[in-house]
Amino acid sequence: MLETVISVNNLEKSYKNVDVLKKINFTVKKGSIFALLGSNGAGKTTTIRILTTLIKPDRGDAQVCSADVVKQGNKVREAISLTGQSVAVDDILTGRENLRLIAKLRHLPNAKEVADELLERFNLTDAADRALATYSGGMRRRLDLAMSLVGTPSVIFLDEPTTGLDPQSRMAMWKIIRELADGGTTVFLTTQYLEEAEQLADQIAILNEGTIVADGTVAELKQLLPNGHLELRFAELDEAKQAEVALAAYTPVLDEAAQIVTVTMDGTVKQMMAILGELEGANIPVLEFSQKSPTLEDVFLKIVEHGKEGL
Numbered sequence: 597m598l599e600t601v602i603s604v605n606n607l608e609k610s611y612k613n614v615d616v617l618k619k620i621n622f623t624v625k626k627g628s629i630f631a632l633l634g635s636n637g638a639g640k641t642t643t644i645r646i647l648t649t650l651i652k653p654d655r656g657d658a659q660v661c662s663a664d665v666v667k668q669g670n671k672v673r674e675a676i677s678l679t680g681q682s683v684a685v686d687d688i689l690t691g692r693e694n695l696r697l698i699a700k701l702r703h704l705p706n707a708k709e710v711a712d713e714l715l716e717r718f719n720l721t722d723a724a725d726r727a728l729a730t731y732s733g734g735m736r737r738r739l740d741l742a743m744s745l746v747g748t749p750s751v752i753f754l755d756e757p758t759t760g761l762d763p764q765s766r767m768a769m770w771k772i773i774r775e776l777a778d779g780g781t782t783v784f785l786t787t788q789y790l791e792e793a794e795q796l797a798d799q800i801a802i803l804n805e806g807t808i809v810a811d812g813t814v815a816e817l818k819q820l821l822p823n824g825h826l827e828l829r830f831a832e833l834d835e836a837k838q839a840e841v842a843l844a845a846y847t848p849v850l851d852e853a854a855q856i857v858t859v860t861m862d863g864t865v866k867q868m869m870a871i872l873g874e875l876e877g878a879n880i881p882v883l884e885f886s887q888k889s890p891t892l893e894d895v896f897l898k899i900v901e902h903g904k905e906g907l
């Protein structure tokens with residue numbers, strides 16, 4: 597069985613009268629990618645700040661690499677690195693100088709080699725001797741991540757690693773993150789992009805109003821929302837409108853421009869046949885239909901809207 601690298605137990609944190617974290621619990625396995633999802637202000641950064649020893653919880657405890665984040669902060673800090681939302685690198689120095697500086701600060705004997713190897717790995721060799729001020733957003737993020745890998749930490753915390761990146765840079769970042777996990781590094785990331793969590797994460801936890809409302813693999817989370825959708829397209833808008841009336845029992849949504857009616861269903865063949873039979877009986881010809889499984893976004897929105905009990 598895979599080793600647990602992060603363990604969070606009944607963690608609580610409040611600021612004045614705001615209860616940011618209310619007894620949260622989760623565990624993260626070695627070499628996995630864990631994504632913490634939540635709306636703005638849900639408490640994601642607060643969780644990361646506690647796990648990286650920047651702030652202390654009010655109650656509960658957490659261990660990272662078997663060390664307690666409050667009582668053994670030094671041990672935790674030796675095992676981790678944190679890459680924040682704001683890029684914490686020096687603009688006047690070059691990429692290479694930034695990396696060497698960090699390697700020296702970490703007392704690595706081979707700072708030059710470490711910097712060269714990371715520049716190569718992050719595809720920054722060509723820009724290595726340019727001042728950082730000339731780097732694009734994607735290059736800065738790559739350098740930021742490269743800097744956090746100096747000293748080969750066991751666990752890396754990435755707070756919204758791809759916010760503001762274009763699709764190409766985002767995919768390059770995803771590739772690097774996957775490679776890190778494949779190499780045995782545990783990755784803890786927060787993201788506002790559900791697609792990012794769906795693409796990358798082995799395990800996802802959804803934080804809502806200070807509570808973990810869902811925790812599992814993408815497939816497990818999707819099972820929380822068994823309902824799927826059936827999209828029915830019609831040749832004429834008039835037919836689509838008739839279908840909307842005929843299928844009133846299935847909460848239809850009409851897209852007039854596309855002449856598509858989307859209905860909610862339980863995903864069974866029986867119900868699909870009942871829906872199509874209904875239209876057949878009413879003499880409304882369907883041009884084409886397709887079944888849609890719930891996306892992670894559907895699950896997230898539903899949970900955030902209604903809480904887990906409302907699913």
Ligand SMILES: Nc1ncnc2c1ncn2[C@@H]1O[C@H](COP(=O)(O)OP(=O)(O)OP(=O)(O)O)[C@@H](O)[C@H]1O
Pocket residue numbers: 611614616634635636637638639640641642643
């Ligand atoms: N130092 C502080 N003092 C008072 N309130 C704070 C402090 N830090 C965070 N908060 C509040 O705690 C709540 C959670 O903040 P946090 O930054 O953890 O959320 P988040 O999920 O990371 O949000 P975002 O996606 O916007 O970054 C917010 O309501 C925030 O205003």
